[in-house]
Amino acid sequence: MSDTATNPVNPYLRLERMPSIWCPGCGIGTSVNCFARALTQAKLDLKMTSIVSGIGCTGRVSGYMSLDSFHTTHGRAIPFATGLKLANPDLNVIVYSGEGDLMAIGGNHFIHAARRNMDLLVVCVNNFTYGMTGGQVSPTSPGGATYTTAPFGQFEEPFNLPHLADSCGAVYVSRWTTFHVRQLTKSMREAMTKKGFRFIEVISPCPTLYQRRNKLGDGLDAMKFYKESSVVKNGADTRDLNIGFQTPITVGNFVNRSRPSFIEAQNKRYTEVFGPSYKPYPEGPHGNGANA
Amino acid sequence: MAADPTGVLTGQHYLDGNHAACEGALAAGCRFASGYPITPSTEIVERIAARLPRMGGMFIQMEDEIAASITLQGAVWGGKKALTVTSGPGFSLMMEHIGLAAMTECPCVFIDVQRGGPSTGLPTLPGQGDMMQARWGSHGDYEIIALCPESPQECFDTTIEAFNLAEQWRVPVMVMMDECVGHMTERVIIPSADKLSVLDRRWTTKKPGEYRPFDVGADLVPDMAKAGDGHRLFVTGLTHDERGYPVMNHKAQEKLVRRLVDKIRLNADKIAHYEEDQIDGAEVVVISYGITARVAQRGVQIARDKGVKVGTMRLIVVWPFPETRIRELAQKTRAFVVPELNYGQMSLEVERVAAGKVPTVLVPHGGGEVHDPEVIAEAIIKAARSVS
Numbered sequence: 199m200s201d202t203a204t205n206p207v208n209p210y211l212r213l214e215r216m217p218s219i220w221c222p223g224c225g226i227g228t229s230v231n232c233f234a235r236a237l238t239q240a241k242l243d244l245k246m247t248s249i250v251s252g253i254g255c256t257g258r259v260s261g262y263m264s265l266d267s268f269h270t271t272h273g274r275a276i277p278f279a280t281g282l283k284l285a286n287p288d289l290n291v292i293v294y295s296g297e298g299d300l301m302a303i304g305g306n307h308f309i310h311a312a313r314r315n316m317d318l319l320v321v322c323v324n325n326f327t328y329g330m331t332g333g334q335v336s337p338t339s340p341g342g343a344t345y346t347t348a349p350f351g352q353f354e355e356p357f358n359l360p361h362l363a364d365s366c367g368a369v370y371v372s373r374w375t376t377f378h379v380r381q382l383t384k385s386m387r388e389a390m391t392k393k394g395f396r397f398i399e400v401i402s403p404c405p406t407l408y409q410r411r412n413k414l415g416d417g418l419d420a421m422k423f424y425k426e427s428s429v430v431k432n433g434a435d436t437r438d439l440n441i442g443f444q445t446p447i448t449v450g451n452f453v454n455r456s457r458p459s460f461i462e463a464q465n466k467r468y469t470e471v472f473g474p475s476y477k478p479y480p481e482g483p484h485g486n487g488a489n490a
Numbered sequence: 491m492a493a494d495p496t497g498v499l500t501g502q503h504y505l506d507g508n509h510a511a512c513e514g515a516l517a518a519g520c521r522f523a524s525g526y527p528i529t530p531s532t533e534i535v536e537r538i539a540a541r542l543p544r545m546g547g548m549f550i551q552m553e554d555e556i557a558a559s560i561t562l563q564g565a566v567w568g569g570k571k572a573l574t575v576t577s578g579p580g581f582s583l584m585m586e587h588i589g590l591a592a593m594t595e596c597p598c599v600f601i602d603v604q605r606g607g608p609s610t611g612l613p614t615l616p617g618q619g620d621m622m623q624a625r626w627g628s629h630g631d632y633e634i635i636a637l638c639p640e641s642p643q644e645c646f647d648t649t650i651e652a653f654n655l656a657e658q659w660r661v662p663v664m665v666m667m668d669e670c671v672g673h674m675t676e677r678v679i680i681p682s683a684d685k686l687s688v689l690d691r692r693w694t695t696k697k698p699g700e701y702r703p704f705d706v707g708a709d710l711v712p713d714m715a716k717a718g719d720g721h722r723l724f725v726t727g728l729t730h731d732e733r734g735y736p737v738m739n740h741k742a743q744e745k746l747v748r749r750l751v752d753k754i755r756l757n758a759d760k761i762a763h764y765e766e767d768q769i770d771g772a773e774v775v776v777i778s779y780g781i782t783a784r785v786a787q788r789g790v791q792i793a794r795d796k797g798v799k800v801g802t803m804r805l806i807v808v809w810p811f812p813e814t815r816i817r818e819l820a821q822k823t824r825a826f827v828v829p830e831l832n833y834g835q836m837s838l839e840v841e842r843v844a845a846g847k848v849p850t851v852l853v854p855h856g857g858g859e860v861h862d863p864e865v866i867a868e869a870i871i872k873a874a875r876s877v878s
Contacts, residue, residue, distance in 0.1 A: 266717040269726035277557035281564025
């Protein structure tokens with residue numbers, strides 16, 4: 199066997215930027231691996247695929263992918279991606295960021311993009327903490343866990359992200375952990391070729407901060423926990439998907455439906471109002487979405 | 491090159507400044523606008539929301555000004571010319587993304603129809619209190635370009651100029667209107683498309699693999715590509731090298747930020763745009779901009795009627811500040827008088843550049859209305875007497 203065999207995801211990465219900034223045991227790299235494989239399987243035209251991130255550990259994903267990469271401001275990946283997609287609907291636009299970025303500072307943009315059914319895939323790596331700034335409490339931090347800015351334990355109610363996405367109108371919603379690499383890859387592949395606002399939550403370990411501070415062991419311990427404590431419930435009611443401190447995690451594909459995307463709804467309205475003289479705005483890839 | 495006739499509403503119109511600015515943007519080739527309603531700028535987004543869909547363009551009302559000010563940058567990287575519009579509080583919310591546009595060299599246009607501030611201030615009444623904010627409002631050090639129209643016709647003209655400057659220098663360009671200019675209605679003449687000069691983006695001609703997105707030539711401005719061109723762009727607000735890759739050290743910082751500043755500072759004389767009248771032999775030169783320049787005309791006339799030799803300089807491009815010309819004027823005249831609807835912003839620049847050669851007299855006004863021309867006249871006469 200040759201020891202020069204190359205990793206099949208290499209063509210999707212900016213190898214000259216390796217090694218990444220991510221800590222040993224971090225799950226972000228695992229999610230990127232799944233993402234790269236899903237890109238291959240979905241047969242997306244990589245030239246026409248853009249990735250947009252905000253700020254934070256997961257915010258660095260865009261810069262490691264060998265796509266058109268946009269590393270924007272904290273919390274604002276979704277409105278940037280909205281402009282990119284609307285300017286050229288032929289682009290596949292994927293937002294990849296963390297839960298602090300997307301759901302705290304960027305929460306307003308998330309709910310409105312879902313409401314509009316903006317044609318974006320949003321991958322949210324949820325590690326229950328702000329990693330890059332050193333382990334502060336986040337909008338998904340479970341009750342009882344301690345953080346540098348919640349030193350006596352988190353007491354706020356955390357967000358249930360699939361429920362938030364579902365109730366705001368997302369057409370595709372799933373959650374997996376970084377233990378579920380095959381299922382995550384499959385969901386990413388499905389979501390990449392669907393139209394409308396699609397949301398995937400990836401539960402991921404942060405051994406350096408969340409786990410160390412809460413005495414939960416290393417990355418391997420997190421994987422064992424995900425393996426033992428995850429419950430697959432495809433189609434589960436998203437109201438039942440709260441995550442507590444070390445409680446079982448429900449994973450699966452929860453929502454898969456269709457409704458007109460922002461541009462489709464706009465074209466329908468304007469065609470009604472202006473009549474046949476209205477030239478519809480380009481809607482981008484249809485059906486399976488793949489434009490390879 | 492000539493404008494795309496699709497966006498040019500050729501003819502004579504009776505428009506307010508806000509509507510005229512919208513027509514200027516469309517004539518300049520703007521086909522994407524993101525906005526959020528705020529007085530006194532709302533008429534611009536209302537008009538563009540009605541105009542864009544029927545010319546193949548896209549308008550979206552975002553959830554706030556923070557979103558609007560980055561959505562347009564996404565659209566620029568997607569290949570469009572793009573605009574956002576706001577006033578006072580909304581301009582404050584856009585500051586972080588003005589910094590992003592400066593750092594990523596994203597050519598885009600922000601219109602700020604200034605009202606009385608700070609905070610919610612006087613939503614329906616004029617101010618000129620955002621002039622320094624336009625220049626310095628985002629964190630870090632950078633340069634932008636800003637223009638100040640004084641009439642609806644000039645709202646049309648300077649919005650085209652703003653788009654052209656954005657494309658030429660790859661900076662965010664701000665059109666700093668005020669409530670009076672935005673809401674005053676006058677004749678606006680829109681020429682035919684072939685009479686308008688519109689700059690296209692400086693698209694790279696290099697192939698994927700050869701192109702490095704932040705390599706520059708003699709004018710220090712990189713050529714551009716858009717998403718989907720096959721270049722695998724990397725655009726980041728982090729300090730970056732010519733490939734766009736983040737580099738976290740002082741050398742990369744010096745190289746990049748020095749260039750972002752120099753590309754405007756070293757070309758300031760090319761960007762300069764102002765109007766002068768009766769400068770030769772003037773004892774006093776009145777420097778003003780926007781609505782205040784029109785009010786000052788009356789004050790200048792009163793002073794001239796009383797025998798004072800007054801010249802005027804009206805700033806159209808306010809940033810970069812026309813240092814070269816002000817320095818020349820400081821050798822020719824004996825005092826500068828600067829009326830503005832704030833307690834001293836552009837007057838500080840005049841004072842800095844005059845460098846003690848001649849005095850600079852501020853005629854301040856907190857906004858909410860325009861100056862009484864008599865007050866400006868008194869300041870001119872007093873300045874003339876004190877130096878004679």
